[in-house]
Amino acid sequence: PRSIIIDTDPGQDDAIAILLALGSPELDVVGITAVAGNVPLALTSRNVRVICELAGRTDVTVCAGADRPLIRPPVTAEHVHGKTGLDGADLPEPSMALDPRHAVDFIVETLMERPAGSVTLCPLGPLTNIALALAREPRIVPRIREIVLMGGGFFEGGNITPAAEFNIFVDPHAAARVFSSGVPITMVPLDVTHKALTSRARIGAIRALGTKVAEAAAGWLDFFERFDVEKYGSEGGPLHDPCVIAWLLEPHLFAGRACNVEIETGSELTMGMTVVDWWGVTARPKNAFVLNQVDAEGLYARIRRAVARL
Numbered sequence: 001p002r003s004i005i006i007d008t009d010p011g012q013d014d015a016i017a018i019l020l021a022l023g024s025p026e027l028d029v030v031g032i033t034a035v036a037g038n039v040p041l042a043l044t045s046r047n048v049r050v051i052c053e054l055a056g057r058t059d060v061t062v063c064a065g066a067d068r069p070l071i072r073p074p075v076t077a078e079h080v081h082g083k084t085g086l087d088g089a090d091l092p093e094p095s096m097a098l099d100p101r102h103a104v105d106f107i108v109e110t111l112m113e114r115p116a117g118s119v120t121l122c123p124l125g126p127l128t129n130i131a132l133a134l135a136r137e138p139r140i141v142p143r144i145r146e147i148v149l150m151g152g153g154f155f156e157g158g159n160i161t162p163a164a165e166f167n168i169f170v171d172p173h174a175a176a177r178v179f180s181s182g183v184p185i186t187m188v189p190l191d192v193t194h195k196a197l198t199s200r201a202r203i204g205a206i207r208a209l210g211t212k213v214a215e216a217a218a219g220w221l222d223f224f225e226r227f228d229v230e231k232y233g234s235e236g237g238p239l240h241d242p243c244v245i246a247w248l249l250e251p252h253l254f255a256g257r258a259c260n261v262e263i264e265t266g267s268e269l270t271m272g273m274t275v276v277d278w279w280g281v282t283a284r285p286k287n288a289f290v291l292n293q294v295d296a297e298g299l300y301a302r303i304r305r306a307v308a309r310l
C-alpha cells in the first residue's frame with residue numbers, strides 16, 4: 001500500500017476523507033496530524049481521534065500541530081462546520097490519547113526514517129504544519145513523494161473571500177512556502193470540489209449501509225450540505241477533502257494539467273488567492289498539477305465502498 005500522512009482540520013469533509021483513507025486497503029495511513037483551521041486546534045485534534053475511534057482505528061498515530069497560522073491571526077469556519085467542527089453526528093468523547101510528539105516533529109521524523117520517495121503528504125487544511133516541517137528540516141524536500149492538497153480555486157473564485165479559498169486564505173504564507181518548495185504538488189481546488197456535490201441519493205446510499213460508521217458519515221454530510229444549500233441555493237454541499245484521497249485511489253476519476261501556481265500574500269483584497277497560470281501565459285515554472293474535473297458518481301461510489309469496509 002501507498003504510505004500517506006493526512007494533515008487535517010476536521011471538519012465533516014475532512015472526516016469523510018479520513019474514513020475514505022482508512023477504508024481503503026491501497027493506502028497505509030502512517031499518521032494523522034491536526035492543525036488549526038475550521039475550528040481551533042483543541043477541537044481539530046479531538047475530532048481526528050473521534051473519527052479514528054469511530055473507524056475502530058485507535059492504533060493510528062495522531063499528533064497535534066500548529067495552533068495558529070505563521071503570521072496572520074487565526075480564522076475559523078464554525079458557520080460552516082458547527083461549534084465542534086464535526087456537528088451532525090452524536091459520538092462519544094475520544095478516549096485514545098494524542099501522540100506526545102508535535103505534528104511537525106512527527107512529519108519530519110517519518111520522512112527521515114522511511115525510504116526516500118515513499119511517503120505522500122495529504123494536507124486537508126491550512127498548510128501551517130507542512131510549511132513548518134519544510135522550514136525545520138529542508139532535507140525532507142527530496143524525500144517527500146508528493147504533496148496532494150485541497151486548496152485554492154481559479155475559475156471558480158473563492159469561498160471565504162471573493163478571491164480566496166479557506167485553506168489557502170487562513171495561512172497564505174505557509175501556502176507560498178509549500179508551492180515554492182520544489183516538492184511535486186497536486187492541487188485539488190474548488191473548481192473540482194464544487195463538482196462533487198452531495199445529494200439526497202448520494203447521502204441516502206451511504207446511510208442505507210446501516211452501520212454505525214455509515215450513520216455518522218450520513219449525519220455529517222446532512223449537516224455539512226445545509227450551509228451551501230441554504231445560503232446559496234446550491235443543489236448540495238461540495239465534498240472538498242475526500243477528493244484528495246480519491247485522487248490517490250482512482251486518478252482516472254479526475255482531469256487536470258500542470259501549471260504554475262503562485263500565492264498572493266501582499267494584497268489585503270486578494271490575500272490567499274491562488275494565481276493559476278492555466279493557459280500558460282507566463283514562462284514561470286510549472287510547480288503543480290492542478291485538477292479541474294471529477295466524476296462525482298465515481299467519487300461517491302468509492303466513498304460508499306470505503307465506509308462499507310469500516
Ligand code: BDR
Nearest residue numbers: 011013014124166167240
Ligand atoms: C476547505 O475548507 C474547509 O472548510 C474544508 O474542510 C476544506 O478543507 C474548503 O475550502
Ligand code: CA
Nearest residue numbers: 011014124125
Ligand atoms: Ca479541511
